[in-house]
Amino acid sequence: MVTTYFNRADLEYACSLIRRKGEEPILYTSMKNAAELVSTTLFEDWDNDTNIDQKAYEGNDGFIGTYYGCYVYATDAVGDLWVIVPRCKEN
Secondary structure, eight states, X not given: OEESSOOHHHHHXXXXXXXXXXXXXEEEEOHHHHHHHHHHSOGGGEEOOTTSOHXXXXXXXXXXXXXXXXXXEEXXXXXXXXEEEXXXXXX
16 A cells, blocks of 8 residues: 555554455655654554564664554655555565
């Protein structure tokens, strides 16, 4: 899913669709949008605990935490969009 605006229901729905397929969702957004997400999200929906899967940190600059169980990465490569995709699995 790609969207140009933050809508909590849309993001949660997109995450649930990806999970139904047995995959893990990842959210990419700009640094500006990530700052808004962190500052406006309810505490129980946001988790930046250090116990999060170490693979999220390894070699992935921009990881800032999880939202609704979805890894969140801040990168200006996506412009001003919110992009939710399944996490790639290495076999």
